[in-house]
Amino acid sequence: MKHLLTGTLLACACASAATAQDITLGRFFGACEDAGNDTKASVGEACIIQSIINAADAEIEGVSIETLPTDWGNYYDQIKAAYAGGTPPDVHVMHRHRVPEFAGFGALAALTEDDLSGAGIDPADWTDSARDAVTYNGEIYGVPMDLHANLWHVNMDLMAEAGLVENGEPVLPSSPEELLEHARQLKEATGQNYLAADFAQFPIGVRLVLALMWQQGENIFSEDGTATIDNDAAQVAVETITQLFAEDLSNPQLNYADSQQSFLNGEAAVLVNGTWVVDFYTAEAAKEETGLDNYYAADFPTLFGEGATWADSHIWVIPSPVKQDAEKYSAALKVLAFINEHNVDWARTGHMAVRNSVLESDEYAALPHRTEYAGTADIARDTPPAENYGAIQDVLNRELQAIWLTDKPVDDALADANIEVQDLLDR
Amino acid sequence: MSKAKSPLRRLNETQSAYLLLLPFLLTYGLFLIYPFFRGVWISLHDWNLLQVAFNPDAKQFVGFENYVRVMWGRNIEWSPWARPVLQTLGLLGIAAAVTLNRTRRLTGATAIALGLAGVALFLIAGVYAGEEGRWFDRRFWPTVGNTVLFVGLTVPGVTISALLIAAALNRETRAMGLLRTLFFLSQVLSVTVVTLIWQIMFSPRQGLIANITELSGGSPITWLTDERFAMAAIVIATIWWSLGIAMILFLAGLQDISKDLFEAGALDNCTGIRAFWYITLPNLKRTITLVIILQIILHFQVFGQSHLMTQGGPNDETQVLVRYIYQTAFRDSELGRASAMAVFLFVIMGAFSIVQFLVGREEKD
Known part of the structure; x- marks a missing residue:
């Protein structure tokens, strides 16, 4: 009996070892x-x-x-x-x-x-x-x-206080001038910052500037490997953002966690961040203790000629x-x-699904806030393919942070970024 | 039982010494000597980490090109006035070494070390990219500069605070024993834990330091993203972390000082701070030198604090050499170039090891 048992056990062990693929x-x-x-x-x-x-x-x-x-x-x-x-x-x-x-x-x-x-x-x-x-x-x-792409996550209560809500939707700017105007208006009405984003840690500020360059029909380098950062479009894109820092309508020193916290505390009306946090912010907005109660996930607004937002x-x-x-x-x-x-389960994060059958399903359409940023898939963009994408992002992140964290002149930073990106493309 | 001698007994003293050393020599050779020479070999190649992994023939011998690409540039010139402050400091170092040695206040090896450091500073600080010129790698030398600054702030910080704490805790009571353990505890933490603790401490929103500044009416400092404070922040975290070993070494040194000296000093009314200055410090000289040189070698290899707390930012202010080597090798896959930088770091640390060797030998004489 004992032998039989051991034998069976051994046989089971062997069988499962043979079939289970680790x-x-x-x-x-x-x-x-x-x-x-x-x-x-x-x-x-x-x-x-x-x-x-x-x-x-x-x-x-x-x-x-x-x-x-x-x-x-x-x-x-x-x-x-x-x-x-x-x-x-x-x-x-x-x-x-x-x-x-x-x-x-x-x-x-x-x-x-x-x-x-x-x-x-x-x-x-x-x-x-x-x-x-x-x-x-x-x-x-x-x-x-x-x-996945950058969205504008919006605190609707702050926007409403500043008179920036129409038909239940936030009124977002359509030009750099309007952006500044809205930001001033909101500060006046609520005392809070208009816009928050991680400008100090991960390359979210880079993605913001990239979007504003693409919206002007420019890019940071061309398909043939020429860096094109040192130009007017980049200058305009950067200054669209720095004008907010100059008037204290946004704080460049917050990192990822701090910028997110300031949005959840109700200290910023807009947070620029990816689709990956839509379900998390929805859950946070439902809680009593967070400063964010009325949450809206909007497409990245078009401030220049064409719509564009960073995506991957x-x-x-x-x-x-x-x-x-x-x-x-x-x-x-x-x-x-x-x-x-399980594509639809993953889409619950806030990311956009990749299967047409899922995109057309009722389950997908019923996901929270989904219709609010339905336009994002059409404006999704990224830089041309490059083998050292990571290093290029780091150069841009460093030079842009130098502008808003260490007051490096925009011209110098863009010229330096151009040289360094060209070096990377040439390697 | 056979009465033949065991084979081990037939060995003479030298042979058995080698036999006993063999395990060490093998490990040392395999894990230190071989990788070192392999690193030098890689540094002479254009060697892409991923490419060579899939095709061993994808590397290309390029001689010293990696070194040139990392450390040199186009139209590089030298002038005795390129960086007046640093170069004057170098000249002052040379002058100090000569005069102090003449007046016999500095011994031979220390004077030579100081003199050489002065010459090196004078020569290196005079190199600059001329008109129309540029460094091939614009980040390398600033990164080296940051590393030197980090070492320059951390080593005195650790040495002085560890010395003061050790002097204060050098008493045989239970409370002092407990405090000694407490101060040593930070040393056993890993760099991840240390940086996590200090990231929370420095956080402008929930950090302890921010709360204190707010209580006293100030606005909180964003330590890790402000260019004036980022380096200070990682230096503070590092001092807190590496205090323990230095403190233990100082305690051991302190306990070696004969009590008679203090009693004799007390008779001449030399107590408290004066006793510390005239009796403790001179007797601790060897320990202090050892601690300083060990710390220099250790902190040149700083990586985790900068990588985890500031990611080298803002604007590369806290980018350090090992982090740059790491990024070049693993983010950019440029193993040859990274190895060339690693060899450079080895030369710096080797130089300090030689200094330690010279100083140690001199004191034995």
């Missing part, structure tokens, strides 16, 4: 301790993605997923070091803007239409911009998860070495298919 998964979005398996109940990027991963781990037959500990700020450094050491995670998330860098060196597995449809992913269901996000030199290198996509990829192990590759594809399947 998949390691790398992601940013931050940590969530108790995400659970319920993909419909979690709140915030970290918990929603982790609940989807936990559900995948529980529901996909024969696949067990281990989420690797990674840190937001150093994510790409960690991932690159893992690739260089020959031990990348079996699937990992990344941004659209990193595809040229990773796919360019053959680091990513090209996913054929057969592979994708075999796993239950239908690329034809993706929006055009989502398909572009994962395509490099004509091949598909990943599964898109969202389109989160995509899931499989490293090319994984393809050598057919079973592992197929397990990894199943994980991507599961995430693709």
Whole structure:
């Protein structure tokens, strides 16, 4: 009897070892301790993605997923070091803007239409911009998860006090002059700042300036690799923002957490931040104790000729070495298919979905504030593809911060940024 | 049982010494010597981290080009008046070394070290990019400057505060023992915890310091994003963090000083601050030198505080060398260039190690 039991136990152990494919998964979005398996109940990027991963781990037959500990700020450094050491995670998330860098060196597995449809992913269901996000030199290198962009998060009570609400919608500026006018008006009526954003830490100020340049039909560098930052459009874009600092209508010294806190405390009427916080702010506005009660998520307003706001996509990829192990590759594809399947759950964060079938669904339309920023998908923009996108963003962030935090003259900062970006493009 | 000698017994003293050293030599060679030479080798190549990982032939030998690209520029010139303040300071250093050595107030090695530092400052500060010229890497030298500034503020800060605390706590009571433990506790924290604590302390919205300034009627300082305070903020956090080891070394030094000296001093009415100045300090000279040089070598490698608290900002004011090396290697994938900077850092730290060696040897004589 004893032998029989041991034998059965051993057999079970062997069987499960033979069928279960262990998949390691790398992601940013931050940590969530108790995400659970319920993909419909979690709140915030970290918990929603982790609940989807936990559900995948529980529901996909024969696949067990281990989420690797990674840190937001150093994510790409960690991932690159893992690739260089020959031990990348079996699937990992990344941004659209990193595809040229990773796919360019053959680091990513090209996913054929057969592979994708075999796993239950239908690329034809993706929006055009989502398909572009994962395509490099004509091949598909990943599964898109969202389109995310900068919005204007609005405190409607402060706006109403300043007389800037019409038909239940905020009245947003349509020119730099009007922006200043609104900001003065709001300060006068409420004593609070008109606009807050992280101008001191992450490149959110950069994305603001980029949007204002694109709205004037300019860009920071061209497709052929020429830096074009030192021009009138950039000057105008920067001064559109600095005019607010000069009259104390916005505070450039707040970092990400502090700027968000000032908005939630009711100390700023507008916060420029991404789609990723819509569900979080909705939840905060519902609480009694926060200074924000009446929340609205608006499209980035058009202050110049054409509409534009900074946007990017989160995509899931499989490293090319994984393809050598057919079973592992197929397990990894199943994980991507599961995430693709739960696109509407991820969209609950506030991000825009990438599947047409989801975008047209009632469930998606019923998500809070969704109709308020329906125009964002049409004005989504980013810089031309570049292998050292990260370094270029850092140069811009540094020089723009030098303008608003250390009073560096705009001309000097733009000239310096132009030289440094050109150096990076030439390397 | 055979009576043959065990093979170990047949070794003579030298052979067994080598045998016992072998594990150390192997580890040392494998984890320090080999990586060092490998680093030098990489620094002579155009070496992309990701590219070489997927195709080992993708690297290209470029000789010293990485060093030139990082440290040199176009139309670089030298003048004795390029940076008058720094260069005058260098000249003063040379003059001080000569006079102090002549009047026998400074010993040979210390005078040579001071003199060399003066010469180096005079020469290096005189280099500048001439008209139409530019540095190939515009961030490298300012980054080196920030690192030197950080070391220049942190090392005296740690040394002086650790010395004062050690002198105050050098008594055999239970309360002093408890305080010693408390002051040492910060040392065991990791850099992540330390920077987290201080980010909260410095936060203009919820921080302790902001609350105190507000209570006294001032407006809170945005420490980490204000160019006047960002470097000070990371220096303060670092001093708090690395006080412990220096304090323990000073305590050990203090306990080595013979009580007789203080008793003899007391008879001549030399107590309190005067006793500290005329008895404690001269007897602690060796410990102070050791602490200073150890701290210099340690703090040249600063990374976490700048990376986690200020991200090198605002406007690169707190960008330090190791963070620049890290970004070049991992954000930009330029391993060759990063290795060239790392070799530069090695040379600086090697120079201080030599100084320590010279000073230590001199005092034994």
